[in-house]
Amino acid sequence: MAGASTRRFYRVAGQVLCLRFAGPALLDPIGAALAHLACDPVRHPTLTVRLWDRRSTDQAPPPPPWSPDDLRQAGVVRGFTDARFHTVFQVTTGLFTMLDRARELAVAWVRDAEDLPMPERAAPLRRLLPAWLADHGIVLAHAGVVGRPAGGVLLVGAGGAGKSNTALACLGSPLLFAGDDYCLVDVTGTHRAYSLYSTAKTHWGDLTRLSFLAPMVENPDRLGHEKAVYFLHRHVPEQLTTGFPLRAVLVVRVSGRRDTTLAPAPRGTVLQALAPSTVLLAPQSGAWTLAGLGRLVQDLPAYELRAGTDPDQIPAIILDLLSRL
Numbered sequence: 001m002a003g004a005s006t007r008r009f010y011r012v013a014g015q016v017l018c019l020r021f022a023g024p025a026l027l028d029p030i031g032a033a034l035a036h037l038a039c040d041p042v043r044h045p046t047l048t049v050r051l052w053d054r055r056s057t058d059q060a061p062p063p064p065p066w067s068p069d070d071l072r073q074a075g076v077v078r079g080f081t082d083a084r085f086h087t088v089f090q091v092t093t094g095l096f097t098m099l100d101r102a103r104e105l106a107v108a109w110v111r112d113a114e115d116l117p118m119p120e121r122a123a124p125l126r127r128l129l130p131a132w133l134a135d136h137g138i139v140l141a142h143a144g145v146v147g148r149p150a151g152g153v154l155l156v157g158a159g160g161a162g163k164s165n166t167a168l169a170c171l172g173s174p175l176l177f178a179g180d181d182y183c184l185v186d187v188t189g190t191h192r193a194y195s196l197y198s199t200a201k202t203h204w205g206d207l208t209r210l211s212f213l214a215p216m217v218e219n220p221d222r223l224g225h226e227k228a229v230y231f232l233h234r235h236v237p238e239q240l241t242t243g244f245p246l247r248a249v250l251v252v253r254v255s256g257r258r259d260t261t262l263a264p265a266p267r268g269t270v271l272q273a274l275a276p277s278t279v280l281l282a283p284q285s286g287a288w289t290l291a292g293l294g295r296l297v298q299d300l301p302a303y304e305l306r307a308g309t310d311p312d313q314i315p316a317i318i319l320d321l322l323s324r325l
Contacts, residue, residue: 009045010037011242012129013138013184013194018045022052022059025113030124036198036233036240047099047132049106049125053113061096061109064089073283074127081284086131093120097128101135118219122199122229123182129196130282137188139289142277144252145178145193146170146318151247151325152178153318154185154193154296155305156274162254162307164202166314168210168230173315176241177232182281185246187292191299194243198233209311247325248301249274250318255306260313262321265304271297301325 006021008031016039021027030051054060070078071089080087086099093116099106106128110116130140144155144167152175155163167180178195186192204223207214216230217223233240251265251273275293279286303321307314 005050007041008034009039009041010034011039012037012196013133013136013186013243015046015133015136016042017129018042018048020048020050022050022057025053025056026051026110026116029113029116029121030108032231032233033122033124033197033199035231036195036237037242045104046136047104047106049108049128051108053110055112055114061107074280076284086128086284088127090127093117095120095127097125099128099131101132106132118222118226118229119201122201122231123197126182126281131284133184134282134285134288137186137292138194139185139187139278139292140196140281141183141185141274141293142181142281143183143185143274144180145183145195145243145246146175146315147178147193147241147244147247148174148176148319148322149241149244151245151322152176152193153322154183154246154249154274154300155180155252156249156270157252158273158277161273162252164200165206165210165311166252166305166307168200168202168213169311169314170318171232171236171239172212173319175239175315175318176244177236177239178241178243184243185292185296187289187296189295191246191296192243193246195241198231198240200230200232201227202230204228209309246296246300247322248303249297250303250305252305252307255308257306258308258310260308260310260317261306262317263304263306265302267297267302269304270302 075088077087144163164180180200184194
């Protein structure tokens with residue numbers, strides 16, 4: 001690769017991740033969402049990822065030895081994904097990643113760093129990292145997480161259920177933010193949640209109720225085409241946390257009423273709200289993921305959070321629940 005490389009280290013769910021960039025082009029597009037997890041360098045990181053783009057380095061990977069017919073769900077490449085390797089090519093973004101578990105090494109390549117779309121910048125390497133972390137008992141969950149150092153709640157629900165707005169409504173309260181749409185969960189029995197990305201997303205219309213977010217919008221010129229994105233470590237770093245134990249799971253539903261209320265939720269409802277979209281994030285380990293989520297839902301108290309139109313009530317309801325648990 002052309003030019004000198006730059007290394008950045010991050011502590012992710014107790015594991016040390018080293019990103020080795022060939023030049024500066026991908027430093028911000030990939031590293032910004034992980035900035036709150038930055039840590040001191042170590043000699044032997046758990047995983048090293050070598051990243052580069054073609055435009056700035058003038059280096060392309062070898063021609064792929066597979067055909068378009070070999071691309072499977074979520075871009076997984078048939079014949080190049082097994083117990084040792086995990087290979088993904090995302091056609092829409094042009095991002096290629098390959099994990100070699102035996103060597104604790106991965107590569108990531110994209111044609112042009114400047115063309116990396118905002119959703120990928122907000123949640124970088126989300127096809128690579130789950131495959132690596134699954135080996136350590138960690139699931140990338142489609143869920144939000146807020147809480148206190150002593151414990152917090154997992155916010156689950158289908159897309160559009162209100163997870164992001166619920167998590168973001170807690171900014172400015174005593175609750176800490178660990179994720180609004182993606183988070184990491186240890187499903188080996190500790191039931192601990194970890195932050196992965198410091199970013200959040202909402203529909204632009206939600207800024208009417210959450211007006212304090214307006215100065216934080218990263219992509220104001222594209223709100224007609226994509227969700228508003230917030231890099232929270234740039235604005236409210238004091239409210240970010242790397243994680244905490246989970247005390248309950250909340251199924252979020254928008255009530256349409258002013259007041260927010262809480263009621264017990266059937267465990268089957270909770271699993272249905274969490275499992276399908278989470279399994280889609282790492283379909284190759286779907287059975288293991290589903291079993292871990294099942295244990296999580298079985299062990300933790302479950303409630304339905306009927307989110308009202310007054311966002312100030314949401315953190316008070318969650319804080320009261322945590323104090324009782």
